[in-house]
Amino acid sequence: MTAADGVEPSRARALDVPRLVMRVRRLGDLSQRDLARVAGISQPQIARIERSLRGLDVRTLERILGLAGLRLAVVDDEGAEVFPVSDDVIRDNAGRLMPAHLDVRVPTDRPRRLLTDTRYDRAEPQGWYHHRAERDRRRRQLGTTSHVDQPTRPDAAAARRVRHGSTSGRPPDAAIDDCGCLDECWDTRGCASRCSCRCGG
Known part of the structure; x- marks a missing residue:
């Protein structure tokens, strides 16, 4: 989303899942029944999600967004994307991760x-x-x-x-x-x- 779409990334505080699902349907020309079929869930579930009556786990949301070529991202207050810690960080001799808050x-x-x-x-x-x-x-x-x-x-x-x-x-x-x-x-x-x-x- 951009400011032209009516949403400024730096000011988006909450993830509006119902309207993101609607956005996927708009971009993909998908009915609720179409989306339900390709997402592997039922049409009534899609309807409840869009009416904020049902939550959606992250994996399913990622799968739905992927249908429209979209992806989830974590951004800071300035809109810059924040990436996960590398999975190849140094570990201790027992293979355990070092304390994440320490240098x-x-x-x-x-x-x-x-x-x-x-x-x-x-x-x-x-x-x-x-x-x-x-x-x-x-x-x-x-x-x-x-x-x-x-x-x-x-x-x-x-x-x-x-x-x-x-x-x-x-x-x-x-x-x-x-x-x-x-x-x-x-x-x-x-x-x-x-x-x-x-x-x-």
Whole structure:
């Protein structure tokens, strides 16, 4: 929708599902019976939706909008689209997501207090994060905000390449974007004994 359609995206506060369904029928030249048939629900259900007597789950709404070449989008107050967090963000060693509200640092960006604390009795962390107080202090110091996304696995691989330069004997960049090697692997010409990636270097 645009201002020419009578709706300004930045001022649209509520999703008017009944009239969106009507818009799909207008764009697609669909009767309620036509829409019901292609959407996989009954005509009386379509009628109740358009009269605000029945709700509609997001998946069904997405399917109905798709019939007219439309899609759902999340926008901010200025009308800019907001995208989901990447599904390839760094996870912890157990495969769990890092806390979404905290700022995660790539493995090579080791916190200063841990620079001399190398632990050989556990796997190398996949990333680092600070709790709120330290997070806020770092944000002020670096001038960053919560809009900066958490790093992804390719981000971590790129940071390793920068850190270790071209002396590591690793494969070309394209071949290691998904590499999960430990930092110590980069100092040899093969995976370290406790590396689970086993790419072979």
